[in-house]
Amino acid sequence: xxxxxxxxxxxxxxxxxxxxxxxxxxxxxxRDLFAREGYESVSMRRIGAxxxxxxxxxxxxxxxxxELLLSICEETFSRMIQxxxxxxxxxxxxxxxxxxxxxxxxxxxxxxxNHYKVTFMTLMPPGPVAERKVAIAQRAMDRLRAGVRECxxxxxxxxxxxxxxxxxxxATHGLASALITTSRCYPWKDPERMKDELIATVTRQFx
Amino acid sequence: xxxxxxxxxxxxxxxxxxxxxxxxxxxxxxRDLFAREGYESVSMRRIGAxxxxxxxxxxxxxxxxxELLLSICEETFSRMIQxxxxxxxxxxxxxxxxxxxxxxxxxxxxxxxNHYKVTFMTLMPPGPVAERKVAIAQRAMDRLRAGVRECxxxxxxxxxxxxxxxxxxxATHGLASALITTSRCYPWKDPERMKDELIATVTRQFx
DNA sequence: ATTATATGTTTACAGTGTAAACATATAATG
DNA sequence: CATTATATGTTTACACTGTAAACATATAAT
Numbered sequence: 001x002x003x004x005x006x007x008x009x010x011x012x013x014x015x016x017x018x019x020x021x022x023x024x025x026x027x028x029x030x031r032d033l034f035a036r037e038g039y040e041s042v043s044m045r046r047i048g049a050x051x052x053x054x055x056x057x058x059x060x061x062x063x064x065x066x067e068l069l070l071s072i073c074e075e076t077f078s079r080m081i082q083x084x085x086x087x088x089x090x091x092x093x094x095x096x097x098x099x100x101x102x103x104x105x106x107x108x109x110x111x112x113x114n115h116y117k118v119t120f121m122t123l124m125p126p127g128p129v130a131e132r133k134v135a136i137a138q139r140a141m142d143r144l145r146a147g148v149r150e151c152x153x154x155x156x157x158x159x160x161x162x163x164x165x166x167x168x169x170x171a172t173h174g175l176a177s178a179l180i181t182t183s184r185c186y187p188w189k190d191p192e193r194m195k196d197e198l199i200a201t202v203t204r205q206f207x
Numbered sequence: 208x209x210x211x212x213x214x215x216x217x218x219x220x221x222x223x224x225x226x227x228x229x230x231x232x233x234x235x236x237x238r239d240l241f242a243r244e245g246y247e248s249v250s251m252r253r254i255g256a257x258x259x260x261x262x263x264x265x266x267x268x269x270x271x272x273x274e275l276l277l278s279i280c281e282e283t284f285s286r287m288i289q290x291x292x293x294x295x296x297x298x299x300x301x302x303x304x305x306x307x308x309x310x311x312x313x314x315x316x317x318x319x320x321n322h323y324k325v326t327f328m329t330l331m332p333p334g335p336v337a338e339r340k341v342a343i344a345q346r347a348m349d350r351l352r353a354g355v356r357e358c359x360x361x362x363x364x365x366x367x368x369x370x371x372x373x374x375x376x377x378a379t380h381g382l383a384s385a386l387i388t389t390s391r392c393y394p395w396k397d398p399e400r401m402k403d404e405l406i407a408t409v410t411r412q413f414x
Numbered sequence: 415a416t417t418a419t420a421t422g423t424t425t426a427c428a429g430t431g432t433a434a435a436c437a438t439a440t441a442a443t444g
Numbered sequence: 445c446a447t448t449a450t451a452t453g454t455t456t457a458c459a460c461t462g463t464a465a466a467c468a469t470a471t472a473a474t
Contacts, residue, residue: 022421022422036333037333038331039247040246040248043460044461044462045460045462053422053423054422054423056424059463059464060421060422061421064462064463065463117330121330122330123324123328123330125244125245125248126244134389160396162396163397163404166401167404167405167408169385170381170382170384170405171378171381173381174376174377174378174380175377177377178373182341188373189369189370190370193370194370194373197370197374198374198377201374201408201411201412204408204411205408229452229453250430250431251430251431252431261455262431262432262454263453263454263455264452264453266431266432266433267453271431272432
């Protein structure tokens with residue numbers, strides 16, 4: 001009976017989602033479930049059942065449930081940072097770049113609401129794992145600070161870079177989380193215009 | 208042995224925190240624990256143990272854990288709404304009132320971080336209880352909308368009230384949550400100035 | 415051919431929310 | 445006053461949780 005004849009280890013078959021490496025399958029499934037039902041409400045047993053493996057199989061790839069959550073956050077940040085770096089490379093004034101960065105990030109959040117919900121709306125239990133997440137978040141903030149610094153330099157202004165970057169971060173998250181969490185139950189007048197307006201508002205000091 | 212001789216029902220002894228009605232004691236204790244360790248990580252058993260009653264005693268006052276959480280949120284909103292109504296009654300221009308309201312709310316959040324964490328940073332499991340919370344939140348938003356409407360009227364401006372109110376709400380929450388969650392692990396330059404600056408920024412259109 | 419390693423499964427345990435049944439202290443009613 | 449009803453607690457029980465421990469096997473290394 002134990003003749004489960006494992007597939008010949010074919011290292012990568014990009015085409016088929018079902019045969020993704022189990023590690024990725026776990027992370028994708030967990031992200032969907034965490035986003036839809038909340039981190040604490042989703043059991044390792046249910047993640048396993050959804051995938052079709054035993055609950056303990058997950059522990060071969062992630063030390064525990066919290067590390068699985070952190071891994072989802074890490075992937076989100078890594079994608080955000082990549083998008084930011086690409087956007088910042090494109091030509092334009094510093095202000096244009098900064099505004100494009102905000103657009104890029106908000107659009108990324110809106111088109112990946114599950115990434116956003118799990119990464120930014122899940123309260124991690126305080127502890128060393130949560131602090132590792134904070135450290136990673138700083139790497140994204142570095143891009144924002146740089147963008148602000150460039151705006152200030154270009155205009156010869158003397159701005160508090162940290163404060164300006166925080167205001168931008170805070171406004172971006174506020175907008176994204178409002179649009180994502182209430183998109184179904186609340187009648188937004190014009191999300192696209194609201195996005196433009198908010199971005200314009202918090203960067204107006206650099207005009 | 209069952210001679211637990213209940214205290215003679217003294218209806219109100221304001222002085223002693225320990226003899227608050229059990230219902231209030233439960234809510235206070237639950238709020239502290241939820242804020243410190245996260246809603247899902249706190250068990251009814253631990254709330255009971257902390258208070259000194261059996262876990263099931265809680266269910267005589269709250270239908271279940273989720274209703275207990277909602278009750279904490281309701282208290283927060285009711286206090287916020289009261290503060291807003293008081294602030295809006297004081298004399299001044301519409302813009303001054305709106306800005307004072309924002310100050311009042313941010314200060315309330317900062318001085319009651321546990322109320323904030325539980326009410327605004329705890330993701331409720333989706334369902335009818337969560338929707339009741341959204342409905343209550345709208346009652347607070349009504350005050351913001353009114354403040355914005357008055358600003359617009361006073362200046363004879365034609366503004367999108369809903370959008371302006373949302374931007375203000377979003378910025379306020381972003382600031383509060385940033386200050387509260389990172390206050391220990393992150394070196395804020397000058398929170399007070401950042402607060403002033405953000406409030407000024409998002410209300411500048413009404414100057 | 416044998417051993418080691420990677421990756422899975424099954425079993426077991428302490429802790430969870432809460433339904434059900436039971437206990438008693440105060441209030442209401444005869 | 446005696447009796448019943450109600451409010452408020454406790455104890456017990458059950459189906460679920462995260463995960464440690466032990467076991468199994470399929471591939472890689474020797």
